[in-house]
Amino acid sequence: MSARRAELGQFFTPEWVAQALVDRFYPGLGMWDRVAEPSCGEGAFLRALPDYVPAIGVEIDPDLAARARESSGREVLVGDFRSVDLPFRPTLLLGNPPFKSAVVMQFLDRAWDLLPRDGEVGFILPAFVFQTASAVEALSARWSMDQQMLPRNVFPRLSHPLCFARLTKGRHGLIGFALYHEAAAVARLETRYRALLAQGERSVWTAITRAALEALGGEATLREIYREIEGARPTANRYWQEKVRQQLQRIGRRVGPSRWALASGYQQVAA
Numbered sequence: 447m448s449a450r451r452a453e454l455g456q457f458f459t460p461e462w463v464a465q466a467l468v469d470r471f472y473p474g475l476g477m478w479d480r481v482a483e484p485s486c487g488e489g490a491f492l493r494a495l496p497d498y499v500p501a502i503g504v505e506i507d508p509d510l511a512a513r514a515r516e517s518s519g520r521e522v523l524v525g526d527f528r529s530v531d532l533p534f535r536p537t538l539l540l541g542n543p544p545f546k547s548a549v550v551m552q553f554l555d556r557a558w559d560l561l562p563r564d565g566e567v568g569f570i571l572p573a574f575v576f577q578t579a580s581a582v583e584a585l586s587a588r589w590s591m592d593q594q595m596l597p598r599n600v601f602p603r604l605s606h607p608l609c610f611a612r613l614t615k616g617r618h619g620l621i622g623f624a625l626y627h628e629a630a631a632v633a634r635l636e637t638r639y640r641a642l643l644a645q646g647e648r649s650v651w652t653a654i655t656r657a658a659l660e661a662l663g664g665e666a667t668l669r670e671i672y673r674e675i676e677g678a679r680p681t682a683n684r685y686w687q688e689k690v691r692q693q694l695q696r697i698g699r700r701v702g703p704s705r706w707a708l709a710s711g712y713q714q715v716a717a
């Protein structure tokens with residue numbers, strides 16, 4: 447493989463794969479939609495779209511752009527998707543970007559700028575893009591995301607697990623992802639609370655909430671409890687605070703406005 451091919455991630459989606467993805471996930475596309483294939487290579491997705499759906503390709507390699515233009519009959523711009531001007535505001539960005547995490551994230555940033563609210567992205571992606579809780583949590587603050595595994599051997603000699611990811615701008619929700627918010631919340635906890643989990647405590651949030659209350663002398667305001675658990679690190683994600691409130695209902699008793707004490711019967715566990 448040439449260095450340029452490797453650098454630009456020039457692996458082309460087989461015709462039948464592009465067609466099957468369009469048929470399966472986008473059967474309702476119409477003439478009111480505006481589709482762009484951001485790094486279209488030879489234009490597999492452009493060819494898979496029905497003729498009545500307005501679509502355009504973008505490709506950084508002029509030779510490939512010419513091939514895509516000729517084979518699809520669509521307009522194909524030569525340029526870098528991260529900065530090129532499109533002749534319309536797309537409602538769907540569909541395709542197969544280069545398989546590099548940093549480039550995928552830059553493509554998603556550009557997609558965010560280009561799409562209207564509820565606009566969609568449908569990308570074939572290497573699963574490693576979603577391998578950490580922090581990366582998925584950051585994406586999920588802006589997009590709803592739904593991913594499904596694809597067999598990697600639809601691409602000859604590919605060694606990465608693959609998925610087809612659909613993201614919707616400005617919506618919330620994760621489908622096909624489990625424990626990502628929880629893992630991110632745990633990662634933010636102070637070491638001593640993480641140690642409780644490492645010791646095999648089963649009910650993570652009960653242990654943490656109880657240990658926090660004990661560290662605060664058995665009684666504290668909600669704000670003090672949050673501060674105790676959060677440590678010095680501020681976080682925009684409020685998932686864990688809901689968990690703490692649920693636990694206080696179980697193991698605490700309200701002793702004043704927003705003030706909680708450990709209910710009798712709960713033993714000391716924190717050092």
Ligand SMILES: C[S@@+](CC[C@H](N)C(=O)[O-])C[C@H]1O[C@@H](n2cnc3c(N)ncnc32)[C@H](O)[C@@H]1O
Nearest residue numbers: 454455457458459485486487505506526527542
């Ligand atoms: C993985 S291939 C996929 C091609 C096509 N989407 C398909 O599914 O067959 C990625 C393509 O992106 C092109 N490319 C790489 N970086 C680009 C960029 N910043 N802007 C536009 N195209 C880019 C490469 O030249 C290559 O053709």
